[in-house]
Amino acid sequence: MKSKTALAVALALILAGCGEDPQPPAKPPKPPKPGDAAVKEPLEPKPAARPKTTPADLAAAVKGGNRFALDLYARLATEKKGENLF
Secondary structure, eight states: OHHHHHHHHHHHHHHHHTSOOSSOOOOOOOOOOTTSHHHHSOSSOOOOOOOOOOHHHHHHHHHHHHHHHHHHHHHHHHHTTTSOOO
16 A cells, blocks of 8 residues: 555656746847947956156166165075075
């Protein structure tokens, strides 16, 4: 008797799963046409505006960068004598 009840329940579940969908699936959105606003956006962002610098400021920045690089090289050279630095 148990097997008949189990069979009836299983059959009812299978038939319930075979019913129609209550709502049809939504239509996919249409792709944008050439010339639409979404397509007109630039692919790459515009670079930031360059700040105005004077020749003296540029020379000071170059001198500071060179000083930093040489100081770093000197420190690394003393720490690793006889070895490759890079």
